[in-house]
Amino acid sequence: MTATRPRDLFAVAVITALAINLLVRLSYGSLPPLPLLGGATLGVLGIAEAVGGSMLRARIRRRPGTQPVQPLVAARAVLLAKASSLAGAIMAGVWAGVLGYVLPRAGDITAAGSDSVAAVVGLVCALGLVAGALWLEHCCRTPDDPEDERNGHAADT
Template identity: 75%
Template sequence: MKQTRPRDLFAVGLVVAVLANLGIRLSYGSLPQIPLLAGATFGVLGIAEAIAGNALRARIRRRPGTEPVQPLVAARAVMVAKASALAGAIMAGVWTGLLAHVLPQAGEITAASNDSLSGGIALVCALGLVAGALWLEHCCRTPDDEPGDEPHGRATGADHP
């Protein structure tokens, strides 16, 4: 399984941002006001994943006083991290698309000003989810997977042409 690449998440977020912006431009007048803490749940999930990542990292590295991690638990944590990173990137794209529409109008329209604040908070929380998910995925790596280690026991450098 390959590690999630931030550039892939950025690409997903960018495509979603463009699509969301187009949809919002067409329907903004008929949308209800966005609650101030609409995206806060994503921030809470990001924090929870970062905390879980730290706990799993200690267990994977078999630090004293911790129980070893069952391989299936680590695999499930990686899958949660990958799904959360993708969901966070998608939602960051949605909030970016909203902000691209409402920020220019925030000085003139009260609803746009309120939605700008809500969208900004939600965007930060969605990016927090992405960060927490990437950290959780990183923490689930075994010490053998750390950078600088040779994959599959192969040597690098002068040993290979």
């Protein structure tokens, strides 16, 4: 399995942002106001994944006082990280698409001003989820084998 590439996530976010921006342009007048903390859940998930990744990394590296990680647990963590990074990229695209529409209109339309703040909160939290997921995925990598390093060979990943 290969590591998630940030450029792939960026492409997903850009395509989503363009599609959502078009949809918002067509239907902004009929949408309800965006809740200020509507995207905050994504940030909480990102923090949880980052903290979980740090704890899992210690276990994978077999630091003193930690229990070894079962392979299935690590595989599930990688699956969660990959899914979360993709979901975070999609939601970052959604919030960026909304922000791209409402930010220029914030001075003219009262609702656009509050929706801009909500979109910024959502975008930041979605990017936090992507960062937490990428960190979790990074933490699930196995450490290099010291035997291979002594012989001058890099371990296969």
